Amino acid sequence: MTTGTPPLKFTTHASLRRRLLLATLTGTPVHISSIRPNSLKPGLTPSEFSLLRLLDTITNGSHITISVTGTTLLFVPGLISGTNNSQLSHTLPENCARGATYYLELLALLAPFSKTPLNIALTGGVITAATEDDYSVDTFRTAVLPLYANFDITRNIEVRIVSRSSGPVGAGEVHFVHAHQVRLPRTLHLQTPGRVKRIRGVAYVSGVSAGNNARMIEAARGVLNRFLADVYVYSDVKSAQTVPVDYGKEGAVEKARGGVRASGRTRKIGVGFGMALVAETGTGVLYSADAFAGPAEPAEDVGRRAAYALLEEIRIAGAVGRTGVMTMLTMMMMGVEGDVGRVVVGREAVGEEFVGVVRDLKSFFGSEIAVRDGEGGNLVVTIVGKGVGNVGRKVA
Known part of the structure; x- marks a missing residue:
């Protein structure tokens, strides 16, 4: 980035994560104002502050300026340096309202263009299940990461769910490793969606009876087997996380630093169950759907809801599912300069x-x-393609 480059100016918090991502990839400073100015809690949320800290950690030379009220942000990105072959532990705030994929999707797009591999452990207020705003880590692992194979990015990529946790307050743990850096992604030509040949999925529970998984799977198969015989859903059962009784409450972290956090009293959080499904066509196109149990919702309803959501995704999508739109378009734009890529x-x-x-x-x-x-x-x-690519990678 040239010193003195004027920043791009945006307003409101909408698309803040996407704009920070593109700013980091292109080395373009951004100025974002009017961030929730009329809210009861104006400015950046704890989730967004955590995202900025993560960006600052995996880049070298970034400058972040935030106004006193938190309603104005100036972000001047540095070089994407990675974690230098060591594991970085990034702790999310206890009251983080966004799912883990809010961070993982950004990391996956930055990792191919970093100077060194990324190896990050997300801890703290991690929600691995689907939320109102984010899809589950299972969908990210099975339906989003495989998209990078279209750009010849396939080696040494792993997402591991160490501890599951559901919302609205999470306490899980996810490890993300990405060690396949490229100079420029391959040009994409994907215009044939193909026919669905198999459906896979994960039914998960944390802190509740494993029988919910069996009921979700049976209900989902009851819908999907009418269209396709090759349907397999894996069952994953985990215990709920035990945390201090004031975990996730406002001011609890500050009290803990002062040594006055509740001692000896605990509670279980992250209790719940859900399902993530992914359909694959003969041409390698992936469609995904998530469903998580609402209050007092039966497991059978969750399974059927996931199955119908997947069928709807198959009906309306082309050669890329809606969860992969940002990934595909961004990678295509980063491709070889002058090469024309197409996707349906x-x-x-x-x-x-x-x-x-x-x-x-x-x-x-x-x-x-x-x-x-x-x-x-x-x-x-x-x-x-604009040929931006990986400025930190040496050309052989």
Whole structure:
């Protein structure tokens, strides 16, 4: 980045994570104002503060300036340095409202372009299950990470769930390792969705009866086996996490630092169950769906809800599921300069998330993204690579 480069200016907290990601990839400073100015708790949330700390840790030379009220942010990114072949432990706030994939998705996009491998352990207020705003770590592992094979990024990549935990307050642990750095990703041409040939999934429980898994799996198979015989859902049973009784409550961490945190009194959190499903076509396209149990919701309803959500995803998506839109478009834009990549997107899958990604890519890369009608009512998205790539990787 050239010294004195004027920052791109944005307002509101919407798409804050995506803009910080693109700023880091392109080396472009960003200025974001009017972050929840009218909220009862204005400014950045604990989840967003934690994200900024994580970015500062895995980069070298980043500068972050936050106003006193937290409603204005200036982020000047540095070089993506990685963790230098050692494991970094990043502790999320106890009251973190976002799922672990809020951080993992960003790390996975930065890792191929880092100077050294990434090896990060997310601890503290980690929610591994699906939430209202984020999909589960199981979906990230089975449906998002495999997308990088389209760009020839496949080696030494692993996500391991050490401790499961559900929301709204989590206490899990997830390890993420990514040691396949590239200079530039391969140009993508993915225009044939193909037919679904198999469905896989994970039914998980933490702190409740394992019988919920069997009931979810039976209900989901009752829906999916009418369309496909090759359906297998793995059952994962974990214990709930035991934490101090005031864990996750406002001011609890500050009290603990003063030595006055509740001692000897504990409670279990992260209790719940859910299901993550992924369908794979003959051309390697992946569609995914998540469902997590609501208050007093029967396991059978969760299984059926996950199955119907997957069928809906298959119906509306093209050659990329909605969970993979940001990953695919960003990697295509980072590709070889001048090379034209194409991917088919379902017309009904084009929503607020897709439009936001396209607008932000144009702002940071200065390049238009072409969209035209394709076969079967789908849309063909065409992107010309900008050749940004990995500035920290030596060219052999």
